Amino acid sequence: MPSVPLLLAGAGHAHLVTLQRWRAQGYRAPAGSCLINPTAQAWYSGMLPGLLAGRWQAEQCCVELAPLCAAVGVSLQLGEITQLDANTQQVQLADQSRLRWQWLSLGVGGTPQAPVDNDHSIALLPAKPFAGLYQQCRAWQQQDAPQRLAVIGGGAAAVELALALARLLPATQLSLFSAGPLLAALPARATNLVRPLLRQRGISYHEGVTVTAIQSGQLWQDSQAISAADAALLASGNMAPRWLAESAITCDATGAVRIQPNLQSSSHPQVFATGDCASLPDCPHNGVQAVRQGAVLAENLSQVLSGGQATRPFKPSRHSLALLATADEQAIAIRNGLALRSRLALMLKDRLDNGFIRTLRGD
Ligand SMILES: Cc1cc2nc3c(=O)[nH]c(=O)nc-3n(C[C@H](O)[C@H](O)[C@H](O)COP(=O)(O)OP(=O)(O)OC[C@H]3O[C@@H](n4cnc5c(N)ncnc54)[C@H](O)[C@@H]3O)c2cc1C
Numbered sequence: 348m349p350s351v352p353l354l355l356a357g358a359g360h361a362h363l364v365t366l367q368r369w370r371a372q373g374y375r376a377p378a379g380s381c382l383i384n385p386t387a388q389a390w391y392s393g394m395l396p397g398l399l400a401g402r403w404q405a406e407q408c409c410v411e412l413a414p415l416c417a418a419v420g421v422s423l424q425l426g427e428i429t430q431l432d433a434n435t436q437q438v439q440l441a442d443q444s445r446l447r448w449q450w451l452s453l454g455v456g457g458t459p460q461a462p463v464d465n466d467h468s469i470a471l472l473p474a475k476p477f478a479g480l481y482q483q484c485r486a487w488q489q490q491d492a493p494q495r496l497a498v499i500g501g502g503a504a505a506v507e508l509a510l511a512l513a514r515l516l517p518a519t520q521l522s523l524f525s526a527g528p529l530l531a532a533l534p535a536r537a538t539n540l541v542r543p544l545l546r547q548r549g550i551s552y553h554e555g556v557t558v559t560a561i562q563s564g565q566l567w568q569d570s571q572a573i574s575a576a577d578a579a580l581l582a583s584g585n586m587a588p589r590w591l592a593e594s595a596i597t598c599d600a601t602g603a604v605r606i607q608p609n610l611q612s613s614s615h616p617q618v619f620a621t622g623d624c625a626s627l628p629d630c631p632h633n634g635v636q637a638v639r640q641g642a643v644l645a646e647n648l649s650q651v652l653s654g655g656q657a658t659r660p661f662k663p664s665r666h667s668l669a670l671l672a673t674a675d676e677q678a679i680a681i682r683n684g685l686a687l688r689s690r691l692a693l694m695l696k697d698r699l700d701n702g703f704i705r706t707l708r709g710d
Pocket of ligand 1 (some may be wrong): 348356357358360361383384386389390393394395396406426427428454455456474475476504507508621622624632633634635637670
């Protein structure tokens with residue numbers, strides 16, 4: 348069985364930053380190192396709502412992995428990991444091939460889960476993987492758009508997607524179902540800006556509603572039918588891939604790998620994890636944290652690959668700026684309990700998003 352010194356699993360945000368940092372430093376990964384990802388491109392989530400709202404072209408929102416990998420001596424293998432055994436240090440891919448690794452870095456993200464009680468009477472579209480979301484929404488734009496589309500989720504991604512889809516599919520009746528208050532993780536001022544915006548765009552929203560079942564073309568909360576829908580977009584309740592929890596690595600309740608501040612697994616030191624598939628106290632799951640972890644990962648991986656210790660700790664940012672796209676000429680900037688909707692916020696968001704993509708491309 349082939350063995351590799353370093354296996355990067357998934358082109359998550361932190362892996363992209365790691366590769367970009369190594370390229371900038373002229374660092375070469377040990378011969379044989381590889382990145383496994385199902386697709387040859389990595390999508391940047393921050394630009395996806397803008398893509399759906401018609402502000403970007405698809406090629407502006409993703410990065411080709413091959414040149415980024417080649418620049419640091421990492422080979423790109425297209426494939427999907429389906430099993431991991433952390434004790435024997437092996438992965439198995441969907442094509443049944445196996446690979447042994449000496450060091451493993453996990454950046455495979457998470458995907459929203461459908462309610463377990465589901466008779467498949469409503470077409471379900473998960474917000475991830477992004478390529479699937481984009482293709483389905485474009486197909487709906489061209490023909491057979493659902494008359495009634497439910498967005499399940501009430502966080503920033505769900506709100507951004509609902510606003511973008513209201514632009515993309517103007518004839519579709521959109522409803523948003525949020526288990527708690529809308530944007531519960533953000534300051535109340537942001538929620539107060541978003542509620543009237545949703546109303547203006549004809550999107551009905553329902554707070555404190557947990558969709559527990561899909562039966563007979565209806566969304567249900569426990570034994571109560573809440574709403575009929577033709578399709579539902581899943582934009583909440585991310586779970587890490589099931590094979591992580593089955594791998595012998597210590598995981599939390601969402602299946603994310605419990606890590607130490609240096610991003611090393613708390614149970615298996617040969618394993619690192621970042622982004623949505625990693626669990627670190629006080630570190631929310633979002634792209635900003637994953638990107639910031641990338642710089643720390645780059646340093647710690649190069650240290651262990653040269654026989655040293657992973658010494659650099661990651662400190663989650665508590666007051667990072669959030670920029671929420673509103674599918675028009677403005678965005679909402681949120682920081683330190685304040686929220687402001689303006690054109691300037693959109694200009695800043697575009698600048699940061701485009702800058703991130705350009706840095707990864709090496710432009
Ligand atoms: C619509 C939307 C908009 C968002 N906007 C923002 C935003 O503006 N700002 C922000 O901070 N956060 C945003 N988020 C949240 C953000 O997308 C996630 O927190 C972020 O993507 C986490 O990145 P990650 O690195 O963990 O994984 P991901 O970006 O999900 O990448 C995981 C990678 O692993 C690959 N992979 C998955 N399974 C396997 C497997 N079995 N084998 C091999 N490879 C695999 C995937 O193909 C993918 O390339 C948004 C989310 C959504 C849904």
